[in-house]
Amino acid sequence: MNIKQNEMVRKMARELVKNEVMPFDKEMDQKAEFPWHVMKEIAKYGAFGLTEDPAYGGAGLDSYAETIFTEEMAYGSSSIAITLDAHYLAAHIFAKYASKELKDRLMPDMNSGNCIGCFALTEPSAGSDAAGIKSTAHLEGDEWVINGQKAWITNYSVSGFYLLAVLTDKTKGTRGISVIMVEKGNPGLKFGHKEDKMGIRGSDTGELFMSNCRVPKENLIGELGKGFKYCMEVLDIGRHLIGAMSVGVMRRCMDESVKYANERKAFGQSIGKFEAVSFKIADMKIAIETAEALTEKICYLRENKQPFSVPAACLKAYGGQRAVWSADAAIQIHGGNGYSKEFVPERLLRDAKILEIGEGTTEIQKMIIGNSMLSIK
Ligand SMILES: Cc1cc2nc3c(=O)[nH]c(=O)nc-3n(C[C@H](O)[C@H](O)[C@H](O)COP(=O)(O)OP(=O)(O)OC[C@H]3O[C@@H](n4cnc5c(N)ncnc54)[C@H](O)[C@@H]3O)c2cc1C
Structure with missing residues (x-):
């Protein structure tokens, strides 16, 4: 470091x-x-x-x-x-x-x-169960021909390059999945509808359709059949980054809450003087320190080329849940104003919810952690 x-x-x-x-x-x-x-x-x-x-x-x-x-x-x-x-x-x-x-x-x-960049793994019928993707690619001469659909893809319409996880061999399970790159403007890559999301509304999320989408065979990324491994590898990094996001969101919840608790008066004193308010802020601080420490531990593991799937799953599960809790607590501290779009906390809550869903839901993180503890493959 x-x-x-x-x-x-x-x-x-x-x-x-x-x-x-x-x-x-x-x-x-x-x-x-x-x-x-x-x-x-x-x-x-x-x-x-x-x-x-x-x-x-x-x-x-x-x-x-x-x-x-x-x-x-x-x-x-x-x-x-x-x-x-x-x-x-x-x-x-x-x-x-x-x-x-x-x-x-x-x-x-x-x-x-x-x-x-755009990383497109999820499909309408394959989210948590990412191995269930149905999009395919086959070679015709010197070109890959890609067909299928991706759903809930971030940067779907603003990207310059798309990494698509596709089946290049339907008979081999996850070993039949490869990653192929498609560039912006390819006539076989079409944008579906943009999601009207509850939060992170400035981000660009939507569907991709691949219809006889042709790319040079050199656009295969890495080795044939190794795509699922690459996706799982990078999702570990994604969970680390979502954990870092949760720290940022919780810090914002805490700062907004501290400011409001110092300014707002009830029963002749600042509401921050009520333990019910200050303990919420203390709980935010505890979660920030904990998630930050785990984020740093994972940096250490990554920099030293050590496995970090389980700590990254722990961070994502913990950070996501605590960020949602912190945003909810920030609304509560703001009282009626917390329910208003004039104030920041309601947006923080809508934004924070993605931290419990994207890049593997909290339940999937717990499945990864539990399976690892119990040595279940
Ligand atoms: C805003 C947004 C942006 C996204 N961006 C991208 C992106 O850029 N690229 C990409 O590839 N994907 C992206 N995704 C997709 C995201 O990764 C998936 O939504 C997520 O993995 C959950 O999959 P799903 O929506 O199909 O839910 P499902 O898999 O249908 O899950 C539904 C519910 O069932 C539970 N569940 C499922 N399986 C189990 C199990 N085995 N045990 C316990 N509970 C289970 C889940 O936890 C969840 O609560 C994005 C999603 C959102 C909302």
Whole structure:
């Protein structure tokens, strides 16, 4: 861990959030439009290629920097944090497994933010049960021909490149799943409807349809039949990042609650003087410290190339649940005002709920943890 570097990343991210993200957070939620102007400002800070190779224009930072940055973005806006999170997942797979030719061609634009990434695993009938995907790809001459549908895909209509998990061999179960890259503008890739979401409304979520979508056979990412492994690997990173988001969301809940509890008076005193209020804030602080410590532990494991699936599942389950609780508690502390869109907590609650669903629900995290404790394969 490079403490000085981490402090610099945090300072830079806080400034960015204060000046470029928070002024537009309410508008993003109200308009439910992808905030291109915010993303362009964020791109100037090198956010898209934070951990990527400097040879391709990345910043070459580590997972500490990635989680600190994610936490700070989530403090300002979960829509922005989740947009970057989806890009990071696609970029991690691409950087690790794509061919040199593909990397030479696409990574500079990915790292500069000109080419946002999309990681598309989920389908209408395969979410938690991701191994049940039905989209297929077969070779015709020198081209993959992809058919199928993806659902609930972040960055679905704003991306420059799409990593699709598809069946390349229906007879081999998860070993028949591969990852294939499709670029923006491919006539065989069509956008379905955009989801009208309860929260993270500035993020771009929707359906993808692949209809005889043809790409060069070189667009296979990594090895044939290894796609499910790549997806599971990157979902561990995704759970780490969602955990970092939960820390940012909880800090925002706490700060909004502290400010309000100091200002609002009832029965002749600040409401913060009532234990029922201050204990809620104390519980937020306990959850923040706990999730932050676990986030750092996972950074240590990642940097030292050690397994981190179970701690990442613990962080995601804990952080997601506590973030939802914290947002609910922040509403309660705000009383009637907490129920109003004039105040931040109601949006925090709507935004926080994704932390219990995306990248594996809380139940699936508990299944991973339980199975690991009981050595169930
Ligand atoms: C806003 C948003 C953005 C998303 N972005 C992406 C993206 O970019 N890329 C992508 O690939 N996917 C994305 N997803 C999909 C997301 O990963 C799935 O929604 C999630 O994994 C749950 O799958 P599901 O919706 O099919 O729910 P289901 O799998 O149908 O689950 C429904 C309920 O059943 C429970 N359940 C299911 N199986 C079990 C079990 N074995 N034990 C106990 N309980 C179980 C679940 O926990 C849940 O409560 C996104 C989803 C949302 C909402």
